[in-house]
Amino acid sequence: MNNELIVFLHNDVDAAFCQLNFEFVAPTVRKKYFYTNYGNMKEKVSEIENYIAVHRNDKILIMDVSFSNNKDQLDKLYNMFNTITLIDHHLYPEEFFNSYSDKMKVHYDKSKCAALLTNEYFKNTGKNKDLDTLTKITDVYDLWQVENPLFDVSQNLNNFFWELGMDKFCSEIIRFNYTLPNYYPEVVKKINDKISEGIQKLEQKKLIHRFGKVTVVFTDEFFNDVLIREMKNGQDIVINAMAYGIIKVRISQYAPFSAEKKIELSRALSGVETTGHLNAFTYKMSIQTSFENIMNEIQRVIKETYRICYDKW
Numbered sequence: 001m002n003n004e005l006i007v008f009l010h011n012d013v014d015a016a017f018c019q020l021n022f023e024f025v026a027p028t029v030r031k032k033y034f035y036t037n038y039g040n041m042k043e044k045v046s047e048i049e050n051y052i053a054v055h056r057n058d059k060i061l062i063m064d065v066s067f068s069n070n071k072d073q074l075d076k077l078y079n080m081f082n083t084i085t086l087i088d089h090h091l092y093p094e095e096f097f098n099s100y101s102d103k104m105k106v107h108y109d110k111s112k113c114a115a116l117l118t119n120e121y122f123k124n125t126g127k128n129k130d131l132d133t134l135t136k137i138t139d140v141y142d143l144w145q146v147e148n149p150l151f152d153v154s155q156n157l158n159n160f161f162w163e164l165g166m167d168k169f170c171s172e173i174i175r176f177n178y179t180l181p182n183y184y185p186e187v188v189k190k191i192n193d194k195i196s197e198g199i200q201k202l203e204q205k206k207l208i209h210r211f212g213k214v215t216v217v218f219t220d221e222f223f224n225d226v227l228i229r230e231m232k233n234g235q236d237i238v239i240n241a242m243a244y245g246i247i248k249v250r251i252s253q254y255a256p257f258s259a260e261k262k263i264e265l266s267r268a269l270s271g272v273e274t275t276g277h278l279n280a281f282t283y284k285m286s287i288q289t290s291f292e293n294i295m296n297e298i299q300r301v302i303k304e305t306y307r308i309c310y311d312k313w
Contacts, residue, residue: 004030006048006060008077010114011035013161014142017115017135018063018087019170024131024178025122032057035166036065039284045073049080058082064114066090069272078104087121089114091277113142130179144279146231146253155224159191160184198222199229211302212310213255216241223248237305241298245289249301251279257309268304 007022009015019033032051036044051057060081067074068091078084084104089112097106107121116139119125125132134157139145141154148154160180161169172181199222202208207218208226213236217226223240227250230238236255240248249269251262262278270283287293 002052002056002058004032004055004057006052006057006081007031007033008044008048008060008062008065009033009035010064010066011037011166012064012142013158013169014113014115014138015064016161016166016169017138018118019166020131020173020178021115021118021122021124021135022061022063023170023174024124024128038066038070038282041070041073045076048077052080060084062086062088063118064088066092068092068096071096087114087117089117111143113139115139115142128178130177134173134179143277144253146228155228156188156192158224159195160188163187163191195222195225199226202226210235212306213237214239214302214305216298216302237309239298239301239305241294243289245285245287245294245297246282247285247297247301248282249280253279255309261309265305265308268308269301 007019009018015035032055034044034048034051048060058081060077060083062077062084064087066088078100082103085107086104087107089108089110091110092108097104097108100106107117109117112120115135119132119135137150137154137157140148140150141158145151145154164172173179176182202217202219202222209216209218213234215226215230215235215238217223217238218241219226220242227238227240231250231252231254236252236257238250238252240246240250242248247269249265251257257265259278266272266281270281271286272283285293285297287297
């Protein structure tokens with residue numbers, strides 16, 4: 001068998017620090033990385049299957065990938081490998097992992113981001129203070145800890161990640177001994193200037209609409225930054241309608257909704273209950289993407305939100 005390790009990750013900043021924590025502890029281990037944005041989950045699992053058919057890999061490490069709505073893909077991976085390690089923090093139905101044997105080790109805790117779980121799992125804590133700090137900042141971002149004094153710092157880190165992209169971001173962090181590159185402040189300033197200008201243009205073009213305590217944003221850019229501002233101003237829910245039919249729903253931690261209502265809203269809009277996190281879920285429209293269909297979907301989203309969360313419409 002090939003001793004090269006397959007590593008399967010999400011494609012966000014949390015996943016990046018999973019990768020960095022693993023690289024820190026195992027820099028000489030041969031690895032082949034695969035990343036999913038969830039929309040391409042089946043394709044990526046098939047890519048892994050095709051790769052190991054040639055290279056005969058028998059071990060996989062999975063970090064920050066949610067299978068709660070893709071159990072068939074986890075089953076497929078489970079049957080491909082002799083050893084599976086899964087580190088994750090997303091929501092799952094109860095007893096989700098009970099059907100798997102001991103060949104799959106699961107390190108799961110929904111109270112921490114996957115990067116922090118990875119840091120702890122591989123006993124990295126205390127070995128590199130900069131890596132520990134960046135991992136904790138990632139936890140602040142990924143769990144959306146708005147009251148944490150590092151919240152704004154975490155936004156900058158996330159924006160910097162997307163500016164560089166996964167490969168360059170990870171390679172630069174490693175090159176600077178698991179800390180931020182010396183050009184980080186300059187890049188972040190340029191990003192924040194661009195964000196301020198971008199939000200102003202969204203307002204001018206009337207692409208931000210408020211319906212009571214619900215805000216709808218029509219944009220493929222700057223959504224997180226609009227989201228933060230809207231929730232600081234007291235909005236309960238911020239919804240993002242993207243050009244390709246992707247709908248993001250984000251709920252303020254201060255919104256007066258029970259967990260049951262949040263789950264019901266997720267089920268009514270996306271068709272599933274446990275996607276993403278309790279206060280955040282994303283789905284793709286099941287019908288063809290067009291201006292008319294997106295507008296009709298947003299009308300449905302607003303109607304269902306008020307019916308379920310506010311008991312009126």
